[in-house]
Structure formats: structure tokens, C-alpha cells
Amino acid sequence: MSLLPARRRLIPALQKSITRHRLLFAVKTALAAGLAWWLAPLMPGPAAAYPYYAPLGALVSMHHTVADSARHGLQSLLGLSLGIGMAFLVTSLTGPSTFSVALVVGLGVLIGGLPRLGSASDWIPMAALFVLVLGGSNAEGFSYAYVLQMAMGVACGFAVNWLLFPPLHLDAIDPAIAGHQAALSRQLKDMARAMEESWPPNHEAWASRSDELSRTAAAVRTAVHQAELSTKANPRSRRRATRLPGDLAGLQTLERLTFHVQDTTDVLASAIWEKDAGTAIPDAVLAHLSQALEASAAVVDHWRGDDPGELEDRLAEAKESIAALNDAVADAAAGQAPVVAAASVAMSLRRILTVVLSAE
Template sequence: MAVSNRSQRLRPGRALVKARDTALSGLRRAASRGRLELAGKTALATGLAWLVGPLMPGPAAHYPYYAPLGALVTMYPTVADSARKGLQSLLGLGLGIGVAMAVAAFTSANALAVGAVVGLGVLVGGLPRMGAASDWVPMAGLFVLVIGGPRADAFSAAYLLQMVVGVAIGFAVNWLILPPLHFKAISSAFSRQRHALAGQLEDMAEAMNEAWPPDHSDWAQRDEQLARTAGEVRQAVHRAEVSARANPRRRRHPRDLGEDLKDLRAIERLTFQVQDITDVLASVIWEERAGTTVPPELTRELGAALRAAASVVRAWGEDDVEGPIEAAQEALAVLSTGFADVISRDASVNATASVAMSLRRTVQIVRTRAAR
């Protein structure tokens, strides 16, 4: 797709701005409230595990450092993930011990035995649905073979006991102290995507009122950006759903995640419609041989319809959408009326009709979800 020379000259500047924004966004995520809470709880859990580790009976007291390790591998942003990852780690640990004991029954620790334990551990770790256990099988087997040596039995029992204690402490801390519910992220993610889609429609409406090719062509290159922000909405909904599982705070903070899933499907359909409009109008403006055209006498009406649809998308979830929906329907009716005059002169309206259909679907999607 061709772009204006001005856009080409501005690309290096945009790249620097994008790099800066990406770096700042990464720093904000690293210092976010959720991340700070997770860091604090992880520090508390590992500290408690270090205190409890030396109190274990028998040989286990000689390996207290495995308790903080167990707490560390259990700390995840959600209670459900903590339970799942902790149990998977213990499963991998048990399988790794089994692999090491099987090899140690025939030979002592040497290059051949180390290779055999690690190789078998990697194979066992490749079994279906292993999750975090897949990494623990070869690592645990290696530790038991090399560190345990002739006392592999005692070391294995101590290793497993300390890890169980650490996992239990880590899960207890995550479950009892501010177990996170990632509900607020849903609203902000939906808002970002709605405003991104509305902004895209407004930019295309502005392009309809400019001489073609327009000077600003950024809107024609936002497919990946729109897809990425739509993906962020899906991630936010999934993360909230996972955070609600086994969470004792769930009852005090009710939220209908089923409705969020419906909104997610709606926002993905909206994104598809806006991307389709973008492809059609970009083809009209920059691809002379594509056979897609917008009659000059319809550009003003098309721009008004795009702007009205943008108002509908922007108002969804924030303001009363009935007024913007009525205005959008009126704008689309005016656009449809203009089709008759143009068709009577045998002019092509294929691109305009395609965009109008996508706009009608956009308005209908918002109307359906707003009426819940």
C-alpha cells in the first residue's frame, strides 16, 4: 500500500515515540499496585518458609533453603494459578525423584548417569498436560542424583518435604492476604478498545473530507494495533475469570463474568467491522486497480455516517447510547438515499455499500449489548 511522502518522513519520529511509550508502559507495569502486592507477598512467604524450614524433622532440617524455593514457585497473581503451579511443581519433583532413583539403582553419579537422568527427565516432562511440572522433572532428578549421592533416599525425602512446606506457605499467604481480583482491568481494557475503534472511525471520516490521497494515513496502518488492543480485552476477561476461582473475596465483590464474555464477543465483532471498513477505504484511496470506488458526491454523507457510528461506539458503556444510535441511523438513511441517485447514473457504489453495511452492523452490535 502506498503512503504519502510526508508519512514516510515521519516514520523515524514515530518509531522513537513508540519506543519511548513502550518503555514507559513497561515501567508502569513493573511498578503497578498488583505487582507491588505480589512482590510483598512473595517476600513474606519466602521469609516465613525460611523460618519454618529448619524446624522440619530429621534430615529435612539440613536443607531449609528448599522451603523458600517452594514458596517462590507458588506465588502467582491469582489464587487458582498458585494452586495449579504449586501442585504441578510437586508433581514434577516427585517424577524427577523417581527418575533419579531408577538411574541411581544401577550406577553412581557420573557423566553417563547425569545425561541419562536429564534425558529421561526431559522425556517424562514432555507428557501431555504437565504444565510447570515439565521443567521440574529433569531439574529435580539432577539434584537428587548429584546432591543426594549415596544418600539419595534421605535427600529426596527432605527435598520433597521442604518443597511441600514451601508450597503450602506460599499458597496460604496468597489465599489469605489480599487475594487479587482482576475485575477493574476489564473496564479499562474495554474502554481503551472502544475509544480506539471510535478514533479509527473518526479518522476515516476526516479522510472522507480531504483531497485524496489524504496527508494523514496513519489510520490505514492500524490493523495490528486494533488487533492488539482487542487481544488485551480478551486477556483482561480471562485473567479476571481465573482470579475469581477459589478466591475468598469473590462473594464480597460480585461481578457477572458471563456478561463480560458477551461484551468481549461484541467488541471483537466491532473490531472486525472497523478493520473491514479500514481495508475497503484504504483500497479505495490507494489501490487504483482494485475496482473499489466511492463516488465523490457520497464522500460527505459517508464521512457523516462514519462520524455518527464513532459516537455510538464511544458512548457505549459510558453514556446513553439511544441518542447517538438514532443519529447514526439517520446518517445511514441519508447515505442510502444517496445511493439511488448515483446508481441511476450507472456509477459504482460497491465500496460505499460495503462500508454502510459494516456501519449498520456496528450500530446493531452496540444496540444489542446496550439493551441488556
């Protein structure tokens, strides 16, 4: 019976991790490694005696985008070349020993810290160590075989990744945008409800939700960046990546909306819980403020929707609500009530509408 809860946790975890993209990537990586191993004995000279480096080259060059495959493959070969060159300098002076092993590893790590090397930095000390320890008296032949087999493996990995269903990571964009859009809308709605509660509001989770908004915004940025990267050097990008400019524009819109929602959150949190901040909100303004927040949430909900007419209706309602809020703020100011916070929120809500209008 004790295994049942573990199975219930394991199955959803496997379903989440073993996706269609992951399975395809695994098959392509296996194919590239197998192809490299098949070709390895055909390499000229002493390289044929070291076939195991060919699948390793294929493995290091397989990444989730074609551009990453090319970059990491070339960087690994650069690291190998630098490490081998450093190892030759050391082996010309001494053989394998405690001192020489420590020396090549230390120098390799030091050189790997140079800027713009990328994944090459990991290969410099590794290649130097292999040449020093495994090359022995045949360091030159071993180095030649090492580089040649790795290069052939990298070529196999890149070729497989480029020719067989080169990945386009476009599917993750819509869920990421929808998730952040929903988070922004919920934040505005929660603040609208808080304005209707007894003061100070009982529900205050919205006031500390900036980290959640930052996480969902980061998920959108990551999805769009990964999709943009996947179109580079990808033969499928001409047919399927025409939507990417719109997604980049959507990301910019979301970032602007996030700024205004977070600014509204900070202002209202200050007005509620910071007694001496001078940001109190007059009671006569609260109902109008709640309605304006709710109407703005509806606008965010219907942005990127399938019905442009529905968005236009929500925009019109939000404009009316914000105008009513402005009138209430003006009346409160005429009565010498503090209105700085309410006026600031009204400005942020107007800018939210402006951002959505400019994105249409």
C-alpha cells in the same frame, strides 16, 4: 549532568513497575518464604536437614492469582516426583558421572515435553539432577526431604496467597476497554476525515492501523481473562466479582465491533489505493459516507457511557446518516456508478449499530 536524563527515565519506569499490586505481591511472597523457613526445621526425619527447599517451594507457588498458585504448586510437586523417580532408576545402575548426568537431564527434558504437564516439565530434569548429584549414597533420604520441604513451602505459599488479600485483577478491565473503545472511535473518525480530503487522501495512517487495533483488542482479552482467572478459588470473588459477566459480554461486543471496523478499513483502503479492484466510490457518495462514519464513531464513543439518553441520541443520528448514505448509494447505482464499496461500508456501519443495540 549526564545522570539527569537517566534519572528522568528511571523514575517514571519505577513508578510504572512498582505498583500497589506488585508491592503487595512482594510482601506476601516474602512472608510465605519466611514462614516456610521458620517451619522447615520442624519437619520430621532427615527433612529438617534441608530447610532451604521450603522457601523455594513457597517461591514457586506464589503467583498473581490463587488458581495459578494452586496449579503451579501442584505441577512443581508432580515434576519433582517424576524427576526423583527417574533419578532412582538411574542411581540404581550407576553413580554420578558425565554419562549419568547427561542421561538424567536428557531424559528429564524429553519427559517434560509430554502434554499437559505445565510447569512440571521444568522441574523434572532439575529434580533428577539434584537427586543424582546431591543425594549420593543417601538418595532416598534426600528425596524424601526434598519433596516434603517443597510441599510444605508450596502449602505456605498457597495459604498466604489465599488468606491475605487474595488478588482480584479487576482494575485493569475498564482502562483496557476504554483504550480499545477510543481506538475504534478514532479509526472511524480518521476515515470520516479522509473521505472529505482531496482524492486520494493525504492522511493514510488509518489504513495501516490494523495492528494497533489488534494490540488494544488483545489487551482487553488479557485483562478480562486475568480477571476471570483471579476469581477462581478466591474467597473475595463473591463480593467483588459480580461485574465479571458484564465485562465478558463487553469483550464479546468489542470483538464484534473490531471486526466491522477492520472490515470497513480494508474496503476503504482498497477503494482508495487499489486502482483495478473495482471498488471505487462515487464522488456524490463521499460526503454522506463521511457523515455516516462520524456518526458511527459517536455511537462507539458513548457505548458503555454513563448517560443512556446520550447514546440513544447518537444512535438515532447514526441511523439517519446511514439511511442518507443508503439513499445516495441507490442514486449512484441508478446512474450506473460503482457502489460495491460504499454499499459494503454502509452494511458494516449498520452492523456496528446492531452490535451496540444488542449490548444495551
